[in-house]
Amino acid sequence: MGKLFDGLRKAVHSKLTPEQAAIPKTVKGQASALLREEKKKRGEAGAVKRVAERLGIKPDSVYRYLSGKRKNPPKHIAQKLENEVRAGAKPRLQKKVIQEAKNAPVRISARAKIGFSNSQSGRKTPDGRMRNIAETLPPAYATPLWQALEDGDEQEAMRIIREYLQTEYIQEGGGNNAYTEINFTDIDRMDFNF
Structure with missing residues (x-):
């Protein structure tokens, strides 16, 4: 999962009580929880390898985390491990929160590289620049x-956000803006609230 889905999952977890949102605190506990989830979903065979693929590491590293031999993974791996465990924790409660969120506007706060191109004038930004965006998506987009989160389709989720920014934020004035397309890349952070 990328930063977009991580942000959506955090928004869902922020609506759970502390007891409901609790996940194991140690690396060993988190690795074990992720392994249990994989075994439950797809069986015993190859479960460690699938966990390693989800984390972007080698199976040997997963074994070290499971045994407790390695307690402090690199920061980005520790964050990925926590995000993956959070994504699979309490699926029924998460689904209930998502169902409630579908009818509410969603506030997005993001920092990403944003550029533009205009098919009518041929003008475009040669290289987008990092910008902060804070927008509220109405339920039609939310x-x-x-x-897309429930379906696990992060590309579709990104398309929806780009479409909103392009249609409602950029093209609202009409005129030349109707031909303007937004380029939304290199996401630094993406936070959601509903």
């Missing part, structure tokens, strides 16, 4: 965004 509903398919949450559905």
